[in-house]
Amino acid sequence: MNPPAFEELKCCLCKELYKSPVMLGCGHSFCKICLDEKLQAQLERKCPSCQERLKPNENPTPNILLANLISCLVRQRKELCESHGEKLLFFCMNCETAGCMVCKDSAKHLRHTFLPLQEADEIFKNKLNYAICTLEKRFQSLKCEIGSQEEEVKKFTMTQVQMERHLKSEFLSLHLYLDSIEYEMRERLRQESEASTQAMTRNMFVLETKRERMENSILRMQKKRDTSDIRDFLADIKDFLQEFSTEQEEEMKTEIRVEAPTLNAGLYCGPIQYMAWENMKKVLQPGISNIVLDPATAHPALCISDDLTMISYKPSKVKENIDTPKRYNTMIGVLGSRGFRSGKHYWLVDVGMKEEWILGMAKDSCNRKGEFDVTPEQGYWTIKRSKDGVYSALSSRPIELPVQDRAKRIGVYVEYEAGQVSFYNTSGPAHMYTFTSNFTEGLYPFLSPCENERQIMRIFHLKV
Incomplete structure (x- = not known):
């Protein structure tokens, strides 16, 4: 039995078996894709075979009969030996191909092992089932590994977040403690500076007051000295000098001094970092354990x-x-x-x-x-x-x-x-x-x- 000819079942446009065949009003059939491409390329819609013009609203219709015929013939062809046209009944285990009665006795398959198609089908399906079962087990194992990896990622992320929080907390404690030490020292410096500044301001007021009194005394004496009338000048000179002497004695009782306070350079310009470190030892957590041996x-x-x-x-x-x-x-x-x-x-x-x-x-x-x-x-x-x-x-x-x-x-x-x-x-x-x-x-x-x-x-x- 010769294999069926498929030439009459091929599209004239692509020269291949019809795929989703459609038919025009003139009776000619084409692959749907081939016809659509051809009609789109034409200025005037015509049948590619007979050149008959298509009606304005004419659309190709599916050729169901032709599609079923091609499907049936393809299916029959798969059941026949391409070399001998006989029905495929056996499977060559050596060549791993299906064969007919003629193939079984041919020189090409000499000493080869043939099994009925059903038996070969069962053997290979069993092999596939075993492979699928093995693969499914590995797949389940892989899913478990993925789940475990996801858990590890979560744990790792949580650990990272906890460590970041711990680092932030530890350094924040140090910063707060150092800030408190800095604040205390700056506040102490401010208070000492303010007290010294107030003392210098008060002394400046005292000195300015003495200066004004001294200026007034100098002006009075100059005025008395410059009196043009001798009689007026000498009339009360003795009382004038006595009064001046008394004022000077009172002024001498008030000490003239300059307030020159100093800030503690050893405290504020000393080894500040070392002193801060010495203080920090008291708050280090954990503190250093002073171990002794047994x-x-x-x-x-x-x-x-x-x-x-x-x-x-x-x-x-x-x-x-x-x-x-x-x-x-x-x-x-x-x-x-x-x-x-x-x-x-x-x-x-x-x-x-x-x-x-x-x-x-x-x-x-x-x-x-x-x-x-x-x-x-x-x-x-x-x-x-x-x-x-x-x-x-x-x-x-x-x-x-x-x-x-x-x-x-x-x-x-x-x-x-x-x-x-x-x-x-x-x-x-x-x-x-x-x-x-x-x-x-x-x-x-x-x-x-x-x-x-x-x-x-x-x-x-x-x-x-």
């Missing part, structure tokens, strides 16, 4: 100063200490004497030029015996400087820290409720690293000078 927890090789603020490594001292449950017996470390169970705290450690050290926080039940890793899993949140100058946060896997300037003093900040332990290089100052966790017991300062003789670590105490 000798009962110190490794036997550690030497602690009498004021419990300095430690150094001295292995010759080991014999002097007896091991106790609270004491480190392998780790060269010591804990602070006071723990934190709430609130915000900040303390400082001078490490100077020490080559190696570890410091941070440890929970009350931290391991203190034998060999162990100083990690959060063991109850430690610490940073370390190695002998090679590398700084690292001692997490489950050490994280190298990008420290620019050598850290000679380290600040440790604890915010218990927020589960935060942060470290700062105060030489910068620069943030070094932050641990986050969920604290459920007391946290104690932890220090380890490592095995470095003649080098000390000192807890910094701020004296207000």
